[in-house]
Amino acid sequence: MLYAILCYKDEDVVAAWSEAEDAAVMTRLGVVHETLARQGKLGPSLRLLPTTAATTLRKGGEPPLVIDGPFAETKEQLLGFYVVDVADLDEALAIARDLAAANPGGAYELRPVLLYNPDPRVAAG
Amino acid sequence: MSATDPDSAWIAAALAASRPRVLAALLRAFRDLDTAEEAYQEAALRALRTWPRNGPPRDVAAWLILVGRNAALDGKRRRTREEPLPPEEALSDRDDAEAPLAERIDASAYRDDILRLLFICCHPELPATQQVALALRIVSGLSVARIARAFLASEAAMEQRITRAKARIARSAVPYEAPGPAERAERLGAVSAMVYLVFNAGYSAGTGTERAALCDEAIRLGRLLLRLFGSEPEVMGLVALMLLQHARTPARFDAEGDIVLLDDQDRGLWRGPMIAEGLALVDKAMRHRAPGPYQVQAAIAALHARAACPQDTDWAGIDTLYATLERLQPSPVVSLNRAVATAKVGGPAAGLARVEPLAGPLDGYFHFHGLRGALLMQLGRDGEAREAMGRAIALAGTAAEAAHIRMQLDRLSRDAAERI
Numbered sequence A: 001m002l003y004a005i006l007c008y009k010d011e012d013v014v015a016a017w018s019e020a021e022d023a024a025v026m027t028r029l030g031v032v033h034e035t036l037a038r039q040g041k042l043g044p045s046l047r048l049l050p051t052t053a054a055t056t057l058r059k060g061g062e063p064p065l066v067i068d069g070p071f072a073e074t075k076e077q078l079l080g081f082y083v084v085d086v087a088d089l090d091e092a093l094a095i096a097r098d099l100a101a102a103n104p105g106g107a108y109e110l111r112p113v114l115l116y117n118p119d120p121r122v123a124a125g
Numbered sequence B: 001m002s003a004t005d006p007d008s009a010w011i012a013a014a015l016a017a018s019r020p021r022v023l024a025a026l027l028r029a030f031r032d033l034d035t036a037e038e039a040y041q042e043a044a045l046r047a048l049r050t051w052p053r054n055g056p057p058r059d060v061a062a063w064l065i066l067v068g069r070n071a072a073l074d075g076k077r078r079r080t081r082e083e084p085l086p087p088e089e090a091l092s093d094r095d096d097a098e099a100p101l102a103e104r105i106d107a108s109a110y111r112d113d114i115l116r117l118l119f120i121c122c123h124p125e126l127p128a129t130q131q132v133a134l135a136l137r138i139v140s141g142l143s144v145a146r147i148a149r150a151f152l153a154s155e156a157a158m159e160q161r162i163t164r165a166k167a168r169i170a171r172s173a174v175p176y177e178a179p180g181p182a183e184r185a186e187r188l189g190a191v192s193a194m195v196y197l198v199f200n201a202g203y204s205a206g207t208g209t210e211r212a213a214l215c216d217e218a219i220r221l222g223r224l225l226l227r228l229f230g231s232e233p234e235v236m237g238l239v240a241l242m243l244l245q246h247a248r249t250p251a252r253f254d255a256e257g258d259i260v261l262l263d264d265q266d267r268g269l270w271r272g273p274m275i276a277e278g279l280a281l282v283d284k285a286m287r288h289r290a291p292g293p294y295q296v297q298a299a300i301a302a303l304h305a306r307a308a309c310p311q312d313t314d315w316a317g318i319d320t321l322y323a324t325l326e327r328l329q330p331s332p333v334v335s336l337n338r339a340v341a342t343a344k345v346g347g348p349a350a351g352l353a354r355v356e357p358l359a360g361p362l363d364g365y366f367h368f369h370g371l372r373g374a375l376l377m378q379l380g381r382d383g384e385a386r387e388a389m390g391r392a393i394a395l396a397g398t399a400a401e402a403a404h405i406r407m408q409l410d411r412l413s414r415d416a417a418e419r420i
Helices: A011-016 A019-038 A089-102 B006-030 B033-054 B060-081 B088-104 B107-122 B128-138 B144-150 B155-171 B181-203 B211-228 B233-246 B272-286 B293-306 B315-328 B332-346 B348-358 B366-378 B382-395 B399-419
Strands: A045-048 A055-058 A065-068 A107-110 A113-117
Touching: A011 B006, A011 B211, A055 A089, A089 A107, A089 B272, A113 B272, B006 B033, B006 B060, B006 B107, B033 B060, B033 B155, B107 B128, B107 B181, B107 B211, B128 B144, B128 B155, B128 B181, B128 B211, B144 B155, B144 B211, B181 B211, B181 B233, B211 B233, B233 B272, B233 B293, B272 B293, B293 B315, B315 B332, B332 B348, B332 B366, B348 B366, B366 B382, B366 B399, B382 B399
Parallel strands: none
Antiparallel strands: A045 A113, A055 A065, A055 A107
């Protein structure tokens, strides 16, 4: 069984951390990651940039509406996500529009990824 | 409670993160900066006393606003009627009151509240350094001692400077009514300029100094603005510009504290996360097709950030962007920066042709003589190059600037010796 663990926290508080505090948290998490990776239980993990760097594609209308900022509604729920490797925001938006055409309704939030750890199980072969 | 106590670290971070919003709401409630600051202090003290015991409230900012407002009202009442304060326990039981209060904090109102708080620091009668000091004291909540260290002033002198600036503000009418769209845009412009002043105060200092930390404060203020004005491309540009410039900080000075020029910097030392965030914001801003000075400067910084090595730099793109900036925000310093790009694209003679007409307005400017000297050196006009570099050294603002030019002069002498 695969589980996605979604991380929530007040980003203002995280932004108020000093570099040393941030590094300390990442080191503590790294210890947990290593144990999980040894057990073959860790899949890919990533850290996102702040919501201020996000852009949202509202899929309701035609064409879909591009809005600055994160997805902020509460009547829809998080049902899945993609990680795409692109040159810039415009290319990511083009992909999101293709996805929207295949699956209208709801929204896609496009959030740049700060740190991406690939699946260690794949790396281990 | 020690500094390593996870409780105190969490509370300190939560207080720092919520300060602008809380102080802004208290300012609106009391319409007096000193009262608002005292109320905030009191709320923060009570948080430090009660949160380790009771746990953090659900909405930190709403709790602080409520407790601060009550504390200030109690203080007023006490002064007028000598009424006793409610016991501490009764106060922390009021946590339940935070939910309706949080609902009452209308998102658009607190946006204007915070903008007002920042805007009062940009009073046009206040000189730039006082605006910066005031914003750091009031909005960022830095201690007077720390601000004094950052500006190499005594604590007493800085205290006096801030008190005087506050008195100036108190004498002028602070507009408390909600601003109209034009007024809001005007305030946003003034506040953005002030945030960039804070950034440059830090950026111009050497690494590891107290003042260098001001860059982080400015970025924090910029992110705050961006959260409030999420669709403003110039705010995106401002934050991107600061992130992309600050990303280079670990590579900007060598072990001796001397400046390392962009071309010579170890790009492996640049901070990847800041670059990633800056580039993402530039992308977002560009989609609006509404260029402004911060966006163009951020786009220039982005072209530098995207180059894996100096040879990969898109100097033609940078030259074009500087031409846009010259149109949007004409200034001899912008033209001087453009000359650097022009020289990279078209050679030292083309660069020098842009530099020479700036001799009038920039005669007292270190970088003018530094660049002119370097270009003359490349053209083999050694005598004129030496003269220009001598002028630059005389005008250097920091030891690192002077040392950098001396190094170039040494190179010139060495090359000359080799030619003989």
